[in-house]
Amino acid sequence: MSDIQSARLDLHNAVLADLAATKPKSLSRALEYQAEALSSLHQTLATLDDFATALSDASATDELVEMWRKRLTHWDYAAPTSWSSAQPSTTDRRDHIYLGLGLDEALASQLTRLIPVATTDRPVVISETFEQWYSPDTQHGRPFYWPHYEQLLEKKGWSPEAIASLNDASDSVVARLSDPTREEAYQAKGLVVGYVQSGKTANFTGVVAKSIDAGYRLVIVLGGTLNMLRGQTQRRLDMELVGRENILRGANEIESDYADDPAWLKGDFASFGELPSALGAFDIVRMTTRDNDYKSLLQGIVALEFEKREPTLPLHDPRNLHRSSARLMVVKKNKSVLTRLVKDLNKIKTPLAEIPVIIIDDESDEASVNTKDLSKPNNERTAINKLIGQLLVMLPRAQYVGYTATPFANVFIDPSDAVDIFPRDFIISLPRPEGYMGVEDFHDLLSPIPPLERNFENSNEKAHIRNVTLEDEDEDDTSLREAVDAFVLAGAMKLYREDHGDTPMTSYTHHTMLIHESIRMADHRELLVRAKRLWFNAGYAGPAGHRRLRELFNSDFAVVSASRSEGYAVPDSYDALMSYIGPAVARIGGDDNPVIVVNGDKDLETGVADFDKRPIWKMLIGGQKLSRGFTVEGLTISYFRRTTTSASTLMQMGRWFGFRSGYKDLVRLYLGRTERLTAKKTVDLYDAFEAICLDEETFRAELKKYANPINGSSQITPAQVPPLVSQHLDWLKPVSPNKMFNARLIEADTAGEWNEPTAYPQTAKDVRHNFDLWAPQLEKLPHGIETLEVTAPDGVRDKLVALTGIITPQVALDIFERYRWANADQFAPHLAFLRSITESEAVADWLLVAPQLTTPTQQASLSSARTYSWFARDRRSQRTSFGAISAPRHRTPLLRIAGALPPSDDPATEALVRPKRGTIALYPIVERPGRELIEESRVFDPGSTVMAFSFVAPSSARSFDGRILRFTTIDSSQTSPVIDAPGTT
Structure with missing residues (x-):
């Protein structure tokens, strides 16, 4: 580093230290002021021109840029304050910063190029x-x-x-705590x-x-x-x-x-x-x-x-x-x-x-x-x-x-x-942290890619999930052996990366595998014996072990890491990795103790899972101690076969969530897909975790929706939050039902939003009833097929081929009110909203859309010779819900027609746009047992065809005060709902 570069860093360091305790102020003056206390060389560098020259040749990782990144990011994230009312992490906030610093457009552009505005989600x-x-404008105590x-x-x-x-x-x-010096407590x-x-x-x-x-x-x-x-x-x-x-x-x-x-x-x-x-x-x-x-x-x-x-x-x-x-x-x-x-x-x-x-x-x-x-x-x-x-x-x-x-x-x-x-x-x-692996990283939620076209590159499930075959486990622990092999391979890959990284990186201090089948100590004893037997008979030093590892590397790790390694080193063959197998095996079991049992049974404790005191490369067996709060460092392979009926308990048992810097592509979850819940019912654990994810993300999305204040007041208060909780799996409740009686959702104002009701009935009588409601409307649709093609906000061109027609608000409401559900309470808030916008004439008409497929075998007729497309969907693990009914590509055109998206470049779509128009997409669903029959007869069976639908209410139908929910909470000291949401009747 030259003397000039060193002096420039000294000068800017002094300036930024001064600015750390204040708002953005004239950088030119700050440079001159700090330079006076330094040397003549510093004074020659105390200009905005010199700063601009230095930035013109700088990279994003230069020390000068990193110094400024820290200060600009601090101002970017600061809460609205006296020097800027703009929201944090926005271009408006950055413009206010540059204005306070007195920077011209050219210098501001240089800084933005090197230090883009941080766009991380806020709490x-x-x-x-x-x-x-x-607040940022006051001093609190003594920082x-x-x-x-x-x-x-x-x-x-x-x-x-x-x-x-x-x-x-x-x-x-901290801002929402009480002032500790407050006179009244x-x-x-x-x-x-x-x-x-x-x-x-x-x-x-x-x-x-x-x-x-x-x-x-x-x-x-x-x-x-x-x-x-x-x-x-x-x-x-x-x-x-x-x-x-x-x-x-x-x-x-x-x-x-x-x-x-x-x-x-x-x-x-x-x-x-x-x-x-x-x-x-x-x-x-x-x-x-x-x-x-x-x-x-x-x-x-x-x-x-x-x-x-x-x-x-x-x-x-x-x-x-x-x-x-x-x-x-x-x-x-x-x-x-x-x-x-x-x-x-x-x-x-x-x-x-x-x-x-x-x-x-x-x-x-x-x-x-x-x-x-x-x-x-x-x-x-x-x-x-x-x-x-x-x-x-x-x-x-x-x-x-x-x-x-x-x-x-x-x-x-x-x-x-x-x-x-x-x-x-x-x-x-709290916002999802950068680099975090959560439930959605193991699922393909709403993926537009058909299941048969998914692979290790485009599917999280394909990349990270491995099914535990229960029959094989009962006989010879086939899946557990593969999981242990994967643990050894992943460890060898980590050692390879330590030696072959393009840049120096921290060594992988911990490398762990979690085996979680039960909370019972007796089961842990059996698992310990099984795991040790597999380990000592694995033959990792001989041809049999290498043969299994080579096959697993070629069929799994090599192909997954080829597309998901994020730049970390990947050996081009098993031969290149083979020399690291021995050291990995030695780290795991060189002390003849490859397994640590963590359950409090002192007779079983074969090692201490204290990640603070020593590096741990071990398999861990445990139950409650490893399923709540405790961080399992270096967790890479999980073998999981435990079931529970509580979503919160199941989520907490998901120890494979967390930060996996440098080895996300190596993470594998061996999951017992079909597990017995009761004597008469089995469940799919993978579906269960997907349902939990949907519960959690829906709740977070609802909180975000109502977080922005209206006219200075919160849309809702914490006491009004319980109705925002949803449940996507009938047997997996968020919490015990007796904790949910204190709140009741009355109405969900979802104008301009895509809605997919759930809780479809299963009895032939109710399914036929719903079929008879929608079938006449389907038959009335004009014969001409519309092709609607609109670019979604994410840049993807979405296409919908469908029959379309208009129905009146009264006809639609009559169907909505007479429709039968497995659980009517789930649709009740939507029905209240649909009723209110019909009565207030906030909806002028509905565009009824019947999406059509090109697949010849998925066509069937009603009472006439005319045919319509049907859709193959299956209920998940005896749920009333089918998961996602609609195809993601269908949504963008219908959101546009309902006014929820800006005008498109598609004339066919724009021709259907009208003020106060909503859209309804009708999906005749045929479940797995009846598909062979309908493919042969080409006729709908009213008793087994579920008339599922999605809808988008007109975006203009939003309530006048901007509130989205109307509901009550129930005070347990009273016998009826007593607390109304503000602004409701």
Whole structure:
């Protein structure tokens, strides 16, 4: 690096350090001001022209660009503020930044070219009105721990965009807590919804850092129900937030509870140089350690006493608050532990009403939620829920924030229960993090590619899912053997990548396989024997083992990685990989102990799954301990055969979700597709996970839809969220039904949106009834076939070939009202909306569309010689739902005709557009048992042809006040719905 380049970096570093504490301001003046304090060389570089020259030759990874990326990204993500009312992460926001910096168009364009505007999704917030006390324009306490946490994340390799996103998301939480210095106590309760294994801990670490900087002085983290999860959370907070000095407090390094932790020895724990109190900040006193939960000891009681500089003033007065140490404890959700804590808090001299407290409830849908119906005689709250309630009552300044990836149990809590944990103040849905593998990465949701045309490249299912053949498993563990072979191959591929990467990369410290069939310890014993037998008889050093690995590599890993390796090295043949097989096998089983059982049975523990203390290349067998919250590092191969009837439980068991940097293409899920649920019913686990994904994504989409305020007020409040929960699988409920009685959706205003009703009946009588409703309308359609071809917003040209005709709103409503369902409640909110837009004349007519296929065998007649296309769909695992009824390519033209999309270049489509026109797509469905008959007879059977339909109401039919839902919530203390949504009647 030349002297000029070095001087330029020094100058801009000084400028950006100055700008970090302010809004965008004149860059020209800032350069001149900073240069005066440096040298004459710096002064010659203190011009916008020099900056422009440097940028003209720079790449996106140059140090100067990276410095500016961090600052611009921070401003991009900042909440609307006095210097910019534009929404974060928009071109308007970036324009305001450039305007504040005083940049001309050319220089601004150069920066945008190198540092594009970050477009990461922002948190979705459903909130009650709250006091605006925490914003970018004000100072809160003494920022210390959050800036250090930012620096640590940057050191760990987090991108500026990821850090800015975390900053934004944690601000969204802290801003909705009560001001810790507020004179009158207020207790906010909220819920933060993330994804399974998606970094929720990073968010609540940021929230804790900002909260204690702002003045919260007691932090209680409820760290799950298991010791290993509590310990994992404690270590994470100690390493990234508390820091070495607060841990040691003057003690020798070897006296630390992390003295044997590699990260401690390598200096990866946060460090401040001195105790924070010596630096003008405040210390964090740990009330728990990695290995020790909260204990009721005299020392603990003394340590809980809060010091006051001004004894006559309350602790929450700023003159005391910002001079007092914070207390942090990570406690297990265990009756004995929480009872000790409640008892000790009642003993301390500091008035509890003066202490600003934040309670972080990790996995808040587990154990924390009351499962007893208090309206029934002699019922009491469950133990953990009761103790959390006691903490909230005795600590009136306590703020409760629950974290979960499966939120439905929390949102179905009775909102009227003042001492329960319903998130009455806010619900925040975190954006999906970059690089995260979730349910949708293992499914082909709404894929337009026909199943027979899917391959390893265009299908997530083909790439990552491997079926467990149950018959073979009963005989010789064929699928489990293949899964273990895949584990060895994936490990060898990782070692190959360490040696052949184009750029230096971190080694694969952990490489794990999860075997999960049962929560029963007796089953774990059997699994341990099976897994070990397979391992020691695998013959990986001999020709038989290499023969199997070569075949699996050629048929699976080579072809998947060829299209999905994301630039990571892939051997061109098994021979090129063979030399890495031995080292991989040695890492896994070189100690003759290739399996770790993690279930609490001390007789079975064959190793400790402590990813913090040592590299782990092992197969893991477990149940509950490995299915909730605990992070299985390096997880690459999963063998899964456990069934449950709860969507939240099943989702939490999906430990294969998470971040798989450098090996996403190697991830495999061996799944028992058909599993017995009851004596008379079997289920498809793959379908179950797809249904969970649809439940989850629908809920997130609904939250996002109603998050934007109208006229300054939220469209909905947290108490009105329960009706947004949906269920896509009849036997897999989001939560227990007795938690859903407090809310009832009345109407769903979905104008301009594609709607596909579900819950189609199965009885021949009801199917025939519905057939008779639609058949006459089908026969009335004109004979001419329309070809509609419109470009979708994503650039794909969508084509629909169909019969079309007009029906009146009254005729359509009559059919909608008389249509029979397996569960009428699911269509009731739509029916209310359709009824209202018909009565208000918000719909002028409906375009009835019957999509037509070119397949000759999929044509049949009604009562005349005229034929119509029928569609092959199957219900999934005895569901009333067929999944997706319509073809994605059919939707764009019909959305355009209903006014939901801008004008197209297709004359045929535009000729059908009319004001206040809606569209209905009719799909005669023939299920698998009846297809042979209809192909032979070419005649519809009214008793087995399901007349399924989709509809798009006119986009102009949106309600006048912009609200989309009308519903009530039910107060359990009343006998009828009493709480209406604002603006409804």
